[in-house]
Amino acid sequence: MGRWEPDAAGRLAQAALALYAERGYEQTTVLDIAERAGVTERTFFRHFADKREVLFDRSNALQEAVVAAIAAAPDGLPPLEIVGEAMERAGAFLDDRREYAQKRAAAIAANPSLQERELLKMATLGSAVAAALRARGVPSPSAAIAAEAGIAIFRLGFERWVSDAAAPDLPACIRDALASLRALTAG
């Protein structure tokens, strides 16, 4: 168990991850996870709707951080700059838990049902980014494309950060991905 063990939700996430790695997602029940975390099934369901959600305990907080960063960006910045900054902020939010992120990515990669949930979370984040841009007055088509670009650079940066031992911190990986996107589209 890592040093990140502040509360029941966190313990449940760690327990779920360990069990998915040991015996597989399909073979793990909510009761198994609760027992491993030292809580009741009832406590599990106070925190999470199902055994997929337990791996997405920080999705809402992440999305709130991204939306707040977009709302707080200085006036006059181009949409892609705003989104790039916000995604770096999201990266900073996750950056202290690389080992957890690696284990979590492995669990998700091994299971289509978890992949689907991860993709839905990213799509939801994308919609929130587009809405936050529109709230700043960015026109709808630009907001949509900037949001798609933002999700793409977040995903690429994240993937490098969890898979490449020589990668820099997560905000830097996201920054590099934006630079790659600019180079690709200019090329």
Place this chain on the structure above:
Amino acid sequence: MGRWEPDAAGRLAQAALALYAERGYEQTTVLDIAERAGVTERTFFRHFADKREVLFDRSNALQEAVVAAIAAAPDGLPPLEIVGEAMERAGAFLDDRREYAQKRAAAIAANPSLQERELLKMATLGSAVAAALRARGVPSPSAAIAAEAGIAIFRLGFERWVSDAAAPDLPACIRDALASLRALTAG
């Protein structure tokens, strides 16, 4: 029932779409879909693994068309040009079924479980695009970012095509989305 009714798989897709619209995805069973299409449950399962897959009957063919277009692109083109062309090809593949696509998009938008499957299909398409680019010798990071960009422009073009009555055909919507992406990243 539209003019597109060539075979059991197609009839099952139309029947599923009609039932999801009438009574909702959750309230529809595989047996309901088979009966509406005039086939047996057994025939349903010869074509589709479950009642989500029935709305993705052309995913494999679409992916094959995209991968083939990437493989067949002339030498010396930049990766994003190759991907843009391939995505337009994918658009041409779907362009004759706009009304079906609109109904299908409505069904998917109404159901998180179908959204997740749709997102997984798009992610799978993205991985296939990246692999097809690498097979042409495009280096891995460029292939990944070009694939993400390709999926983004496909999604944006598709969304405009199904939601905006004044939109041009699907290949043109995808081409416009690529132009918007270039403008955004250059701006």
